Amino acid sequence: MSSFTSDSENHWMTVVMILAIVLAAEVTLRASMPFVSGSLKHIKEIPCAAEKLSKSDGLRILFLGNSMINNGVDVKIIREKLENKSMSIINVVKINPDGTDLWDWYFLYKNYFLIQSNPPDLIVLGFRSDFVDDQRQPNPSRLAANFSGLRDLPELIDFGMTGRSDIAEYLYASSICLYAHREAIRNRLMDWMVPYYRENTSKIGTNAWKAKSEAWGEVQEEHSYRRLESLLRLVRSKCGMVVLVAMPTRNKYALKKEILLTTEKSNAVLMDLRDVRGLSEANFIDAVHLNAAGAEVLSQELGERLTYILFSIGNAPRDNLPAR
Amino acid sequence: MKFNSIEFWLFFGVIILIYRFLPKMFQNRLLLVAGYVFYSSWDWRFLPLLWISTVVDFILARNLHRSTEHSTRVVVLAGSLVVNLGVLGLFKYYDFFAVEIVRITNYLGADLAASTFGLGLPVGISFYTLQKLGYLLDIYYSRNEPPANIFDFALYTCFFPIILSGPIERSTHLMPQILATRTIKQSDISEALYHVFSGLFRKVVLADNLAPIVNLIFSTDPRALSGPECLAGMYLYTFQIYFDFSGYSHIAQGIAKLMGFDVMWNFKMPYFASTPSEFWNRWHISLSSWIRDYIYIPLGGNRLGKIRTLINLTITMLLVGLWHGAAWNFVVWGMFHGCLLVAYRLIELWAYKRNTASISANGIGNCLKVFLLFNLIAVGWLLFRSDSILQASVMLWRGLTDYGTTNLFYYSLVSGAVYVLPMIIFEAWIFLSGDVLIFSRKKWYVQGSVYGLVTICLMIFQPVGSNEFIYFRF
Numbered sequence: 001m002s003s004f005t006s007d008s009e010n011h012w013m014t015v016v017m018i019l020a021i022v023l024a025a026e027v028t029l030r031a032s033m034p035f036v037s038g039s040l041k042h043i044k045e046i047p048c049a050a051e052k053l054s055k056s057d058g059l060r061i062l063f064l065g066n067s068m069i070n071n072g073v074d075v076k077i078i079r080e081k082l083e084n085k086s087m088s089i090i091n092v093v094k095i096n097p098d099g100t101d102l103w104d105w106y107f108l109y110k111n112y113f114l115i116q117s118n119p120p121d122l123i124v125l126g127f128r129s130d131f132v133d134d135q136r137q138p139n140p141s142r143l144a145a146n147f148s149g150l151r152d153l154p155e156l157i158d159f160g161m162t163g164r165s166d167i168a169e170y171l172y173a174s175s176i177c178l179y180a181h182r183e184a185i186r187n188r189l190m191d192w193m194v195p196y197y198r199e200n201t202s203k204i205g206t207n208a209w210k211a212k213s214e215a216w217g218e219v220q221e222e223h224s225y226r227r228l229e230s231l232l233r234l235v236r237s238k239c240g241m242v243v244l245v246a247m248p249t250r251n252k253y254a255l256k257k258e259i260l261l262t263t264e265k266s267n268a269v270l271m272d273l274r275d276v277r278g279l280s281e282a283n284f285i286d287a288v289h290l291n292a293a294g295a296e297v298l299s300q301e302l303g304e305r306l307t308y309i310l311f312s313i314g315n316a317p318r319d320n321l322p323a324r
Numbered sequence: 325m326k327f328n329s330i331e332f333w334l335f336f337g338v339i340i341l342i343y344r345f346l347p348k349m350f351q352n353r354l355l356l357v358a359g360y361v362f363y364s365s366w367d368w369r370f371l372p373l374l375w376i377s378t379v380v381d382f383i384l385a386r387n388l389h390r391s392t393e394h395s396t397r398v399v400v401l402a403g404s405l406v407v408n409l410g411v412l413g414l415f416k417y418y419d420f421f422a423v424e425i426v427r428i429t430n431y432l433g434a435d436l437a438a439s440t441f442g443l444g445l446p447v448g449i450s451f452y453t454l455q456k457l458g459y460l461l462d463i464y465y466s467r468n469e470p471p472a473n474i475f476d477f478a479l480y481t482c483f484f485p486i487i488l489s490g491p492i493e494r495s496t497h498l499m500p501q502i503l504a505t506r507t508i509k510q511s512d513i514s515e516a517l518y519h520v521f522s523g524l525f526r527k528v529v530l531a532d533n534l535a536p537i538v539n540l541i542f543s544t545d546p547r548a549l550s551g552p553e554c555l556a557g558m559y560l561y562t563f564q565i566y567f568d569f570s571g572y573s574h575i576a577q578g579i580a581k582l583m584g585f586d587v588m589w590n591f592k593m594p595y596f597a598s599t600p601s602e603f604w605n606r607w608h609i610s611l612s613s614w615i616r617d618y619i620y621i622p623l624g625g626n627r628l629g630k631i632r633t634l635i636n637l638t639i640t641m642l643l644v645g646l647w648h649g650a651a652w653n654f655v656v657w658g659m660f661h662g663c664l665l666v667a668y669r670l671i672e673l674w675a676y677k678r679n680t681a682s683i684s685a686n687g688i689g690n691c692l693k694v695f696l697l698f699n700l701i702a703v704g705w706l707l708f709r710s711d712s713i714l715q716a717s718v719m720l721w722r723g724l725t726d727y728g729t730t731n732l733f734y735y736s737l738v739s740g741a742v743y744v745l746p747m748i749i750f751e752a753w754i755f756l757s758g759d760v761l762i763f764s765r766k767k768w769y770v771q772g773s774v775y776g777l778v779t780i781c782l783m784i785f786q787p788v789g790s791n792e793f794i795y796f797r798f
Contacts, residue, residue, distance in 0.1 A: 010768035011513045017772025018779055025780050168330040179783040186784050194738045196731040203732070204536045207543055 026178050029185070033177070037184040039098040043146045046112050049093050054116035058089025059310075062113060063096070064105050065126035068247045070096040071289040073126065074299040081303030085311070093120075097146065099183075101131040103138040103159070106231045107148040119238045124306070126245045128288065129253050134159075134224040140166045144173035145180030159227050206287050225262040232266035242268040243309060248276055248298065250284045269309055276301050325365040327575045328527050328786075335362070336579060343583055348505045352479050355583070359482035363448070366488070370446035373411070374482060380407055381456050382477045385470040388463045397464060404460045412453045415445055420650030448488040450647060452481050454614055459495035461618055468495045476502050483585075485576040489569070491590040491610035498585070506584030511764075516581035517771070518764035521778045523574030529778075529785040530743050531568035534560050536787070537736050542709060546718040551726030554719040556736035561709045562702040563744045566595065569608070593755045595701070595748075598693035599672075600664040603701060611647070615640055634669060638662035648708075653716070657708045664700060 034041040053060050059082075063073055075092045082090045095108065105125065113119050130136055138161045148156065153170065161167065173180035191197045235242050244263055246255055252274050263270040276298055283294030290298060325332040339358045343351055364371050384404040391397045426436045459480065462468040471477050479502055486493060541549065541557030549557075573590035580587040594607035604612040620640045626633040638659070645658015703720065710716035754762055763771070 011510065011517065013768045014514075014517065014772040014775065017769060018776045021773065021776025022779050022783075164325075164331045165329050168334065172330050176783065178780065179786070182784045182786055189784075190739070190742070193742055194735060196735045197739075200537075200540075200732055200735040204540050207540045208536065211539070211543065 022178070026176060029177050029181070033181070036181065036188055040181060040184050042095075043097050046095055046108065049095065050112040050116055053091055053093045053113075053120060054118040056089075056091040058091055059122065060118065060120045061090065061092045061122045061124065062109075062120035063092065063094040063124045063126070064109065065096050065247075066100045066131075067096060067098050068128065068288055068290075069094065069126040070098075071285070071291075072247060072295050072298050073124075073302065074295050077296065077299035078303040078306065081300070082307055082310070085307045099139070100142070101136055102127070102227055102231065103136070103143060103161075104147050106159075106227060106234075107143060107152055108146075109231065110234060111148060111152070114234065114238060119235075119240055121240055122306075122310075123235055123240060123242045124245060124302075125242060126247045128247055128249060129255055129259065132225060132228045132244075132259065133256070134226050135222075138166060140170035141173040141180045141182065144170045145177065150174055159230075202286055223256045223258050225259055228259070229262050229266060232263070232268050236267065242266075243271055243306065244268055245271045245302065246274050247288075248274050248279055248290070248294075249288045250281060251287065271302075271305055271309075273298065273301060273305075325362055327572060327579075328524060328532075340582060351506075351583075352476060352502060355484070356475055356479045356482065359479065359484040359487060362484040363482060363487055366447045367444075370449075373446055374452070375478075377408070377411060377456070378478050378481050379474070381460060381481070382470070382474045385460055385463050385477070388460065389470050401460065401464045405457070408453050408457050408460075412449060415449055417646075417650045451490045451492055452487055454492045454611070454647075455486075455490075456481055458492070458614055458618060459499075462495045468499060471499065471503060483580075485580040485585075486587060489572050489576075490608075491573055491576065491588050492614050493588060493610070494614075497588060501585050508582070508584045512581050512584070514764045514771070515761060516578045517775065518761065519574045519578030519581060521775045523571045523576075523578060524782055525778050526567040526571030526574065526747070528571075528787075529781045530747060531564050531571060532787045533743055533785055534564040534567070534740065537739055538564050538709070541732075541736070542711070542715075546715055546722060549719070549722060550728045550730050550733060551722045551724070552729050552733040553736065554723040554726075556733055556740065558702050558706040558719065558723065560736060560740050560744075562595075562698075562705045563740070565705060565708075566591070567747070589760070592760060593751050595698050596694055596751070596755045598690055598697055600661065600668050600697065600700075603697065604661075604665075611644070615644055619643060630673070634666045637665045637669065641665060653707055653710055653713060656713060657704055660704050660707055664704075 029036070034044050053062065063069055063075060065073075073094065075094050079090050079092050097104065097108075100108075109123070138156070138159075140161065143152075143156065150171075153167070156170070157167070161170070178185070187197075187201070190201075232242050244259075255270075255272065255274070260270060262268075278297040278301075279290075279294055283290055283297065285291050325335055335358075339354065343354055346354060360371060360374075363374065381404065384400055384407070388397060388400045388404070391400060429436055459468070463470055471480075476499075480493075480495065480499055481487075483493075483498070483502075538557055538561045541553055542561070546554060570591040577587045577589070588610055590608060590610050592606045592609065594603055597603035597606050620636055623636045623639065624632055625636060628636075639662075641662030642655065642658045644661065645654045645656070648654045648657070706719060707713070707716045710719065754760060759765075763774075
């Protein structure tokens, strides 16, 4: 009987034990972060990449986005394309953490690239319409863990992260890595244990997105782009230029007129690559991601159009923009 | 403020800190304010409804208690039933019945348009209405006396651990605890820790991670699903709804315990039941016992002969189905359980007559009975979860006739096993021990280690964008 009867006065010891186990797990995770996922490793490399780009000579181009950019854009092809058109030195960095959207891209640019002595001259931002509108909900954990700090909280609230639970999650994720990086850890664990995990998780994600956008579409007719406008303003304040690239997807999406007005108002360029000649359904591995052949087609087209844009601008975005 | 959210635990942390230092009367006032804050965090627009119904029921209860004449008492009780069921009916059932009646009359040749209110459902209304009705009926049957103070009654109706999804407490159990001075024993804390960790694990780690798989399967056209996928959806939902609701109930018990309240058990390993009546003694116990005591027994229970017993069982289960929501699938689900109860009752009578009841009483026989009932219950959940009867029928048909396995099936099967198996083994251990609190009596380092691992799981497996408890919709 005694072995089944714990000393109930020891509940404080129980609490201490819980805290010790959680602390041990937290320390272990912090020490082994890059091994948890490729995306986390990529995020850890951002400060270094930003610094390297800043120190380079010539035209500095930042390709920013998520896995759509990762799968769809081959920077080697684009660099070659630009260099072949006699643009002497081209420095390209591609930053594409998985699952990110404008919430993350804004703070990523602000906290990693804007602080450099030489921020990028050109930012090529790959998006699907819902990634950049104000109605998209933030992922507080991802923001807190990777792209922003406590000092950014007022700006986040101003941008619309006003929910009590979002703010609480943000504060919690700011201090506990185990919680903040839960998606990456869970995916790693489940991918190891469960067959066809990635394939079906992607299906589940698409299904949830479809259900959400259907429900949202019923109540939400208006679309605004205040956050996008802020990013464009931020880039312009450092004499940079933004090219927004509407990325191709298997099922074509609509581009809202408000996004056209916002880019026009902010002197940015909107490049519509939703429908690229040479891309077919066979070039997609799922609803939104291109395969290698699709990436080549898209990169050729993107490189071509970027060359045209850079040459057609009468005044270069920066002094170091190569002459025509 | 969901129980599985950080903001709730911050809220609860503040409340419990203040609570510990207050005398009893102020503790009750604090809990009342906390109840209203908690409730309004869901939808403040329905707070006045809660206040008005609380005042009305308090007055009715006092009149009921004071009246000595039988006819007056009947009139007051009838008034209270009309008020409470009227409000519930207006918010929960009016639109459904208005639309369905117009649909039927139009089918018969009339040309009517349904006028609906579209009021929205006040959160927790099904739970607090039954709790208040139980209170009034207890006063009527002289099982309890109304409290002198309206604030104590208001706390009974708006006690925040249970207001949203129960357990539906009895006035004879909760009211004395509100009126008495509460003490918190050391063992209460061990028990509370067990409930809270168990509840959060069930909800956050198990139910919320099964939900996306279930949603994917149920949102797909059933004709496009393979048989094993349909069955995977059905069984995973069977576990999802159990872990979701039992998780909520455990957390409610745990936080109430930390404040010195003993809230009734709502779930006791229901999937180990071997008969439908045993299942309902283990599943949503507070509802099934409420229905038994205030509907089934007053209808005559099993005292009026075999046929009447079977009719009473069917009526009771139909009401249980309707209580869950105004939709045909809930009605059919209730009927299905009514039929199960009737069928098992008839088989029992037949076995008793033939003196074969002892055959299934051995271990293997009992395991087979548990297995059979579990599958029948799962079919019930298929009816409950489906958007239409047609969807449920097609899924069941495909599940029985198509055997083609797919990637999604293997994914669902292994994911389900990863999430569900450890908890099933844990529950089997508790079931066999016969002590529902056996784990809370383990040594501190055993509890600490397990709770530590549970905490890590709670962090890692918390889905992005937390899910509501399923029973909040009812």
